Amino acid sequence: xxxxxxxxxxxxxxxxxxxxxxxxxxxxxxxxxxxxxxxxxxxxxxxxxxxxxxxxxxxxxxxxxxxxxxxxxxxxxxxxxxxxxxxxxxxxxxxxxxxxxxxxxxxxxxxxxxxxxxxxxxxxxxxxxxxxx
Numbered sequence: 001x002x003x004x005x006x007x008x009x010x011x012x013x014x015x016x017x018x019x020x021x022x023x024x025x026x027x028x029x030x031x032x033x034x035x036x037x038x039x040x041x042x043x044x045x046x047x048x049x050x051x052x053x054x055x056x057x058x059x060x061x062x063x064x065x066x067x068x069x070x071x072x073x074x075x076x077x078x079x080x081x082x083x084x085x086x087x088x089x090x091x092x093x094x095x096x097x098x099x100x101x102x103x104x105x106x107x108x109x110x111x112x113x114x115x116x117x118x119x120x121x122x123x124x125x126x127x128x129x130x131x132x133x
Contacts, residue, residue, distance in 0.1 A: 004077055004082050005082075005086075005087045005090060005091075006073045006076055006077055006082055006086055006087065006090045006126075007073065007077060009073070009090035009091060009093070009094045010069075010070060010073045010074075010090070012094055013066060013069060013070070013093070013094050013097065016062070016094070016097055016098060016101075017059075017062055017063075017066060020055070020058065020059045020062050020101060021059060023055050023059075023101070024052075024055040024056045024058070024059040025037075027048075027051060027052035027055050027056075028048060028052055028056060030052065031046075031048055031049070031052045032045060032046060032048075051105050054104050054105050054107060055101075055104075055105055057104065058100060058101050058104040058105065061100075061104075061116070062097065065093075065097075065119060065120070065123065068123055069093055069122070069123050069126070072123055072126035072127055072130060073090060073126065075130050076126055076129055076130050079130060081129050081130055081132075083129060085125060085128075085129050086125070086126055086129045088122075088125065089122045089123070089125035089126045089129065090122065090126065091122070092118055092119065092121060092122030092125065093119045093122030093123060093126075094122075096115050096116070096118035096119035096122065097119050099115050100112065100115045100116060100119065103115055
């Protein structure tokens with residue numbers, strides 16, 4: 001059985017999440033040290049700065065949008081609502097999220113926000129297709 005494009009893009013979005021987790025974790029460890037990373041982390045951590053802080057925030061943003069995206073993809077598939085519009089929607093989300101990470105890490109403010117809007121629009125298109133609106 002071949003996966004729909006929506007489920008394929010969901011799979012790649014999961015891969016992106018894993019890559020973001022590794023990048024954020026590696027940069028956090030680089031700033032705070034391996035000893036801190038291996039510790040119980042009971043005390044307050046020193047705040048992240050620069051790229052490490054931006055990668056951490058980018059991953060946090062991914063965690064905010066991904067569950068909604070995943071639920072919409074699964075609902076569209078279960079409801080049999082896959083279409084050219086939903087294929088476009090999932091690609092808008094995924095490719096915008098891919099672009100979001102380096103742009104956020106580089107600290108480019110307005111472009112980052114525009115890219116986020118594109119990914120959000122992908123989710124909106126999925127929900128519209130699901131609800132038939």
